[in-house]
Amino acid sequence: MKKIFFASVLTLSILSCRENKSYNNDIVENAAENTESSISIKRLSKTQDIFNGIYYEKIKNDDELKEIDKKISLIQDDADKIRRIYNSVIANSDDYYLIAKNQAKGINDSVLRKEMMNLLKESSDKYYLKVQKIKELKHTININKQSIYSLYSAFKIRKTLPEIEKYQNAHPLKTDSLDSFINKQNKLLEELxxxx
Structure with missing residues (x-):
């Protein structure tokens, strides 16, 4: 009984697919109309999303915007490089004081040990005052970097939003194709x- 049922369903499915192959193509082709738009909007490579794809398409012939884009990219990269350099210097100094204090604790002579611990404390206290100022400046760099990113993102949205809206208007999705397809599914469901 199960084999007969399976064979019937398979036969119906194949016949249904053959009959309606051109019908399915019509549904898919008629799902959108007026396929013309000012910018070719499509999924781009994995390295670029549609938002940035539209933006770079918009600025590709505008030398002034390309120059601003280049400046923003360079200053953001430089901010990361500066942060890495200072982070490295601070981390190396922190490591030094940690290791040196452990070394000083291992000195047998209590007078010499105390003298080395005091020297290290005096040096590290002076250093950490400098580091405090550096941390404040790094914080300012981070705030500026975030502000640049935010303003740049807002600019890109303003520049690209009209294009995606043109694209949407040029590709109105008609619901009659979906309704027709749902009717086709419902007929098959009833047959089954x-x-x-």
């Missing part, structure tokens, strides 16, 4: 329910 009536199989015995």
């Amino acid at each position: 329910k009536n199989l015995k």
Whole structure:
């Protein structure tokens, strides 16, 4: 019985697919109309999303905007490089004081040990005052970097939003294709329910 049911369903599916192959193509082709738009909007490579794709398409012939884009990219990269350099210097100094204090604790002579611990404390206290100022400046750099990113993102949204809206208007998705397809599914569902 199961084999007969399976064979019937398979036969119906194949026949349905053959009959309606051109119908399915019509549904897919008619899902959108007026496929013309000012910018070719499509999924780009994995390295570039549609938002940035539209933006770079918009600025590719505008030397002034390309120059601003280049400046923003360079200053953001430089901010990261500066942060890495200072982070490295601070981390190396922190490591030094940690290791030196452990070394000083291992000195047998209590007078010499105390003298070395005091020297290290005096040096590290002076250093950490400098580091505090550096941390404040790094914080300012981070705030500026975030502000640049935010303003740049807002600019890109303003520049690209009209293009995606043009694209959407040029590609109005008609619901009649979906309704028609749902009707086709419902007919097949009814046929399957009536199989015995």
